[in-house]
Amino acid sequence: MAILANKDxxxxxxxxxxxxxxxxxxxxxxxxxxxxxxxxxxxxxxxxPLAWALDTSLKPNGETVNPTWVIENPTLASFQTLLAQGDIINWYAASFIISALSAAGTVVTASLAAYALSRMRFRYRWLTFWIILMGIMVPRQVLVVPQFQELGSINLLNTYWAVILPAIPIAIAVFVFKQFFDGIPKELDEAARIDGAGFFHIYRRIVLPLARPAVSAVTIFSFVWAWNDLLWPLIALSNPEIMTIPVGLATVQGTYGIRYADTMASAILGALPLVLVFLLFQRRIVEGIAGTGLKG
Amino acid sequence: MASTEVTGQAGTVAPARTESHTTRSGRSPSGAERERRWSGHGKPALLFLAPFLLLYLLFIIGPAIYGLVMSFFHTSMVNPGLGEFAGFGNYAEVLSSSDFWASLWHTIWFTILTTPPLIVLALVFALLAERARRGRWFFRLAFFLPYILPSAVVALIWIWMYTPELGLLSRAVTSLGFAEPDWLGDPDFAMVSLAVTTVWWTLGFNFVLYLAGLQEVPRELYEASAIDGAGPWQQIRLITVPLLARTTSLVVVLQIIASLKVFDQMYIMTQGGPNFATRSVLQYIFDIGFTDFRSGAAAAASTLFFIVVLAVSAFWLVMTRRQEPEL
Incomplete structure (x- = not known):
């Protein structure tokens, strides 16, 4: 209110x-x-830009030199070419497998860890907490060189695991869960424990179902981050068969030459799954960002 | 926001301990029962923590330590093992390399070009959206949708936008009677083009953070000030913007860190060119590590970059701590 103490x-x-x-x-x-x-x-x-990309993708390649929004001969030819050629289907599969497994892994491991930090007493709890907290500070990008050596030494490069395993331990996810679990009344657990329920039962049947907003936020974000990541998959996956969508698009970028309609069709196809994710979960995504400041 | 909450929770650890002490000294049978139930959960705790901690130590902490060690050795990607001990040789080399300083400058220049518009525009759009009675979903769609797209998609679309003579932007510029710049081909202009693309791509994130911040401004302040005759402009200037100070400080630090970590746009749109004019620090690390195979030097550059990012976060923490009592 002090702000309103204005002289006029x-x-x-x-x-x-x-x-x-x-x-x-x-x-x-x-x-x-x-x-x-x-x-x-x-x-x-x-x-x-999005409308222009869509507009271009619906033109025949030859027509893209026309400086107009009007499409004289609308066609899905570019999409058909890309789908027939098949690379993009492989990339979809790779992106989907990698993102789904990464997201599932993050949700399960981070929520289990957060439950222990929120509800259990044990030695080194404080230490564990700070070790995980430190992880938020480390940008993933500075780890690519040692990670490459490490995954190369265990022969995991050029496999899905090379991308999935490092994508699972997201420190901030533990804190999102812990914060949410801390807000769930402990009396609920205590009552269940008096009835003889074990920790896992309480976690699985009581705490986790009550933490649905946290679960969905972490799921969506870890999925989208895994889907959009470029640097690490670019390094870890050099085999075109198992490239993710961003790596595939970045690699073939330029090879379409002047086939602008094809290029834009590939961009639209690359964008499509995430546009769907966005339209379905718009509210959760926005709430997730607003509540935690999650940033990739 | 995240960090203040996190430290808040760290504070709860101490009281939790004393609580367990009191139950230990409790004499009633129910107290003993409680004690058995609630203290010393070492074994289940380990089981619950193990999956996360294992992956975390293997793929985050392990590589972080290994990278630090590697930075003191002449490690090479083509030979196994750490290689010869280098002392501070890698650091000396990176710090005296003009390529490193050039890439650091490009990164900072990119940060300078992107941060102010990404904050000011996001704030302005959020303020405008707050005043729009309907259609907020449409604004969220328009501004936020690009943010969720992969960098490669964004890059492909903008390469097409910037295509000389055919691209939409060149047509727009020439139809307005200006000479068309060589968007991505001119060493002086390429970074500006990349910054424009980045503003378009990532503005939605800050926009959403500001929208959330606006939700926390109490309605009554607007009503009370309206009764006192304050116009909308005064309300924005004297109520909204000052009360958004916390959000702004969060947005600023997240934005600076995100801009420093730029890699994708340059890698795809200009490959760091023309003539290395847009090579960022991360791409420099990528180049010496994965093109020159010099892991040791790349690890040293990574460590230096990490220190820069850490310094920004630490500076922000100190600044917000200092502000806190006033809020």
Whole structure:
């Protein structure tokens, strides 16, 4: 409130106040309408690149030199070419396997660890907590060189495991779960323990079902991060058969030459699964970011 | 936000200990029963922690330590083992390499170009969205959808946008009567083009953080100030923006760290070119590590980069700690 202690704000009589409120209200409504207009313009501007990519992908390759949004001969030929050629199907499969297993691994291991940190007493709890906390500070990107040596020495390079295993231990996921578990009343566990339930039963049947928002946020984020990661999969996967979508697209980028429609069709196909994820889970994604500041 | 909450939880560890002491001294049978149930969960705790800790030690902490060790050796990708001891040789070499300093400068230049627009535009758009009565889902879609796309998709779309003569941007620029810049081919202009792409791509994240921050501004403040005759502009200037200070400080630090970690856009759109003008630190590490096979030197550069990122986070922590009592 101290902020409002502005010199041009004076104590008012009731009539003055009503008058002020009415003009302020009118001004506010006009102002808000202007805001909406400006924002719509920006939002449309933001959608232009995506719309242009889609527009291009629906043209025949020869028509992409036309500087117009109008498509004279709309065609799905570019999509058909790409799907027939088959690379992108392999990449889809690789991305899907890697992202799904990474996300599942993160949710299971991080929630188990968080449950122990939230509900159990044991020696070195404090130490464990800080070791995991340290992991948030380490950017994954600085680990690629030693990780490459390590995974090479156990012959895992060029396998899905080379990408999945390092993607599972996400330190911040443990904290997201722990924070959520800490908010679940301990009386629930205690009651279950008096009834003779073990830790795992409580975790599986009581705590985890109550932590659905945390589970879905961690699932979506670890899935999207694994799907979008470029640097590490680029290093670990050099076999085109098992490349992920980003690695595949980055690698063939340029080989389409002037076939702009094909290039854009590959971009659209690469974007499609995530657009679906976004449309399905828009709310959860936004809440996840707002609640935790998760950033890839 | 994340870190303050985390330290808050660390604080709960101590009281938890004393609690277990009191149950130990409790004389009632139920107290003893409790004690048996709630203290000394060493074995189950280990079982619950094992899967995460195992992978975490193997693939995060292990490589981090190994990388640090490697940075003191002439490790090579083509020979097994650590190789000859190098002392601080790798660090001396990296620090005296003009390529390293150039890539560090490119990274910082990229951070300077992207951070202000990514914060100011996100704030402005969030403020505007807050005032729009309807259609918030549409704004979220438009601004946030790009953020969730893989960098490779974004890069392909923008390479097409920047294609000389045919790209949408060149057409827009020439139709407005300007001379078309060589978007990605001009060493001086390429970074600006990459920054524009990045602003388009990642703005949605900051936008959503600001929208969440705006939810926490109490409605009554607007109503009360409206009764006092404050116009919308005054409300924004005197209420909204000051109350968003915490969000802004979080957005700033996350943005700086994210910008310092840039790799994908350059790698795909310019391959660090033209003439290495857009090579970032991570790409420098990638090049010496995986093209020159010099793991030791790459590990030393990684460690130096890690120190820079850590310094930014530490600086932010100190600054927010100092601000905290006032809020």
């Amino acid at each position: 704000v004076q104590p008012l009589t009731a009539a003055q106040a009503r008058h002020h409120a009415a003009t302020a209200d009118r001004r506010t409504r006009l102002f808000n309408r202007c805001c909406t207009g400006v924002l719509i313009a920006f939002a449309l501007l933001w959608l232009v």
